[in-house]
Amino acid sequence: MILRVEHTLHYSYTAAVLLTPHLVYMSPRISINQQLLAYSLEILPTPSLYFHNLDAEGNTQSMAFFNQNTESLSFKLNFQINSEPYNPFQFIYFPFEAEKIPFKYSATELNLLQAYFKQEGVTTLIHQFSRQIASEAYWETTSFLMMLARYIQENFNYEIREQGEANPPEKTLISRKGSCRDYAVLMIATCRAIGLAARFVSGYCFGNELQAHELHAWVEVYLPGAGWRGFDPTEGKMVDGYYIALAASADAELINPVKGSFRGNALSKLNTYVNIYEEFT
Numbered sequence: 001m002i003l004r005v006e007h008t009l010h011y012s013y014t015a016a017v018l019l020t021p022h023l024v025y026m027s028p029r030i031s032i033n034q035q036l037l038a039y040s041l042e043i044l045p046t047p048s049l050y051f052h053n054l055d056a057e058g059n060t061q062s063m064a065f066f067n068q069n070t071e072s073l074s075f076k077l078n079f080q081i082n083s084e085p086y087n088p089f090q091f092i093y094f095p096f097e098a099e100k101i102p103f104k105y106s107a108t109e110l111n112l113l114q115a116y117f118k119q120e121g122v123t124t125l126i127h128q129f130s131r132q133i134a135s136e137a138y139w140e141t142t143s144f145l146m147m148l149a150r151y152i153q154e155n156f157n158y159e160i161r162e163q164g165e166a167n168p169p170e171k172t173l174i175s176r177k178g179s180c181r182d183y184a185v186l187m188i189a190t191c192r193a194i195g196l197a198a199r200f201v202s203g204y205c206f207g208n209e210l211q212a213h214e215l216h217a218w219v220e221v222y223l224p225g226a227g228w229r230g231f232d233p234t235e236g237k238m239v240d241g242y243y244i245a246l247a248a249s250a251d252a253e254l255i256n257p258v259k260g261s262f263r264g265n266a267l268s269k270l271n272t273y274v275n276i277y278e279e280f281t
Contacts, residue, residue: 001085001278002037003206005244007077008273011259015266017067021209022260025202026077027052027060027243027271038080045070047137057115059247061102075258081244088238093141094225101134101141105224113249115223115250121169121189129173130193141196145221145231146238148190150181153236160214166252180217183233185252187219190193197222200252201230206276210237213274215257220248222258235279244276 007026024043030036047064055139059098093099094205105113118192133151137143146243157177164179178186184200191198205211205218211234218239220231226247230239262268 001083001241002281003083003141003244004277004279005077005079005081005083005204006273006275007204007257009074009075010271010273011073012269012271013071013073013262013264013266014268015264016069017069017264017266018069020261021265022063022064022258023067023256024062024075024256024258025059025247025256026075027062027246028081029059029203029247031245033084033241034085034244035082036079037082037253038078040072040078041129042076044072044074044076044256055254057247057249059249061247064260068099069264076227079186083241083244085241087155088229088240091223091226091229092113092221098224099141100139101144103141103224105197105222109222109224113197115213116222117192117195119192122193124168125170125173125190126186127193133190134194141223145229145252148187149219149231150236152187152233154163156158157182158183158234167248180211180234181252182215183219184219187231188252191219191221199228199248199250200255201248202255202257203243203247204274204276205235205243206278207242211235213276215272216276217252218243224230259262 042248048067049065052062093187097103131150134144137147151158166185169186174177183191188198201218201220205216218230220228220230249255
């Protein structure tokens with residue numbers, strides 16, 4: 001399956017401003033099931049300095065520096081990717097005891113995964129919610145993750161919110177509403193409450209008319225023997241070949257597609273455009 005992604009972010013300012021350095025996470029993460037066929041990212045105004053590196057979590061991070069005043073800033077992403085179908089449930093737990101929660105990660109895994117156990121936002125209510133879902137899933141790891149994703153998808157009201165930080169997980173749980181970012185942050189906190197290493201993923205989802213025109217977010221959980229596996233609480237399912245990841249992090253706010261600011265007395269406005277479609281040869 002060949003997927004084409006078009007994504008534009010356009011910032012307009014009420015007066016000329018000087019842009020500070022911007023961090024950019026708009027390079028698709030390549031996996032064994034996905035190969036990048038074509039890629040372009042146009043930035044206007046053209047940065048005076050632009051380079052790429054890997055951040056501390058292995059994501060492709062770009063940095064753009066500007067030396068001129070401007071009344072607008074735009075990022076126009078266009079790429080083509082070959083995504084091969086696969087069965088996301090085709091894995092085994094090793095050691096086998098990890099089929100049940102709570103389980104113990106190996107000393108090596110614990111050492112490498114510390115950032116993904118952070119308890120920020122994991123309140124008493126989140127702990128209670130986690131144990132409730134785990135009990136209903138008979139403490140089976142995969143069942144817990146699937147039931148959690150489906151519970152959020154079926155019992156919460158989805159809302160689109162392009163800007164601003166994700167809501168605290170307890171707020172989302174109480175209000176029973178949120179964006180895909182809010183759902184992901186809630187699921188991460190719920191997984192960590194039961195002892196699972198979990199992280200936030202930013203990217204795209206093809207196949208749902210709503211998500212095909214929005215940047216999307218979901219969760220990856222580290223499972224012994226299976227590695228990082230994706231779960232989407234917005235769609236209530238496991239991540240498959242219809243998903244394209246840009247970046248993953250222990251902290252949702254670290255991998256916004258574009259992060260930066262400006263100097264000057266002006267107000268800013270953001271307009272976004274996302275389109276994902278299948279190309280046929």
